[in-house]
Amino acid sequence: MNVMSPVAQDEQTLRADLAAAFRIAVELGWHESVGNHFSAAVSADGTQFLMNSKWRHFSEVTASNLLLLDANDDTVMEGPDAPDASAWCIHGTVHRLNPYARVLFHCHSPNAVTLATLADPALLPIDLNTARFFGKVALDLGFGGMADDAEEGRRIAETLGSKPVLIMGNHGVSVAGKTVAEAFEHLYYFEKAAGTLLKAYATGKPLAVMSDNLAAKTAAEWEPYSGMGEAHFAYWKRRLDRTQPDYKT
Numbered sequence: 140m141n142v143m144s145p146v147a148q149d150e151q152t153l154r155a156d157l158a159a160a161f162r163i164a165v166e167l168g169w170h171e172s173v174g175n176h177f178s179a180a181v182s183a184d185g186t187q188f189l190m191n192s193k194w195r196h197f198s199e200v201t202a203s204n205l206l207l208l209d210a211n212d213d214t215v216m217e218g219p220d221a222p223d224a225s226a227w228c229i230h231g232t233v234h235r236l237n238p239y240a241r242v243l244f245h246c247h248s249p250n251a252v253t254l255a256t257l258a259d260p261a262l263l264p265i266d267l268n269t270a271r272f273f274g275k276v277a278l279d280l281g282f283g284g285m286a287d288d289a290e291e292g293r294r295i296a297e298t299l300g301s302k303p304v305l306i307m308g309n310h311g312v313s314v315a316g317k318t319v320a321e322a323f324e325h326l327y328y329f330e331k332a333a334g335t336l337l338k339a340y341a342t343g344k345p346l347a348v349m350s351d352n353l354a355a356k357t358a359a360e361w362e363p364y365s366g367m368g369e370a371h372f373a374y375w376k377r378r379l380d381r382t383q384p385d386y387k388t
């Protein structure tokens with residue numbers, strides 16, 4: 140008989156899903172050295188959240204080695220399990236301030252980073268995948284070097300608002316979702332869409348950019364497909380169950 144409380148069971152499910160997201164990120168080439176962070180709010184107010192520990196390769200993240208952090212408890216920074224300082228500030232602040240960002244992925248995936256290096260990194264609607272994000276991408280062009288304080292987290296939380304994607308100029312991307320599966324699907328399609336736009340730019344030919352009306356219509360037509368994200372993530376978890384089942388330990 141399962142004796143776990145509903146709350147504990149939810150945290151365990153969240154731990155396994157978040158750990159899976161790190162493994163999938165490696166499979167898709169989104170990881171960078173032992174940096175970058177994915178997090179998920181546990182408490183309703185977002186102050187308690189799960190995040191990967193400092194300098195652990197994404198391929199070695201498991202459900203149990205994710206840190207459960209309290210954004211109001213500074214003492215964690217003095218202990219042996221202190222998380223990356225900037226990630227602790229930023230993710231905690233975003234979870235606290237932005238109710239849409241229950242799950243927050245920040246990474247330097249190749250296409251997102253390249254797009255972020257352009258003077259105008261707007262994701263133009265030129266195909267189905269780019270149009271999926273029409274009106275849903277926030278831009279932060281205020282790059283000021285390595286982010287290292289809660290003020291940066293506040294700016295990210297406010298700029299992101301209710302949008303699922305934040306392009307961070309000269310830096311990378313942050314993606315938010317209500318669930319791990321939703322955030323994963325946003326990042327999956329964003330990375331593909333950014334790659335398509337970059338290839339199109341590389342041809343040097345004029346782009347067939349959709350009108351705002353057509354792009355908005357196409358973005359709306361994606362809404363009934365939101366269930367694809369759950370099915371896609373479920374597929375990846377089944378694949379991990381076969382190939383690297385330790386992710387959920």
Ligand SMILES: [Zn+2]
Nearest residue numbers: 246247310311
């Ligand atoms: Zn970064």
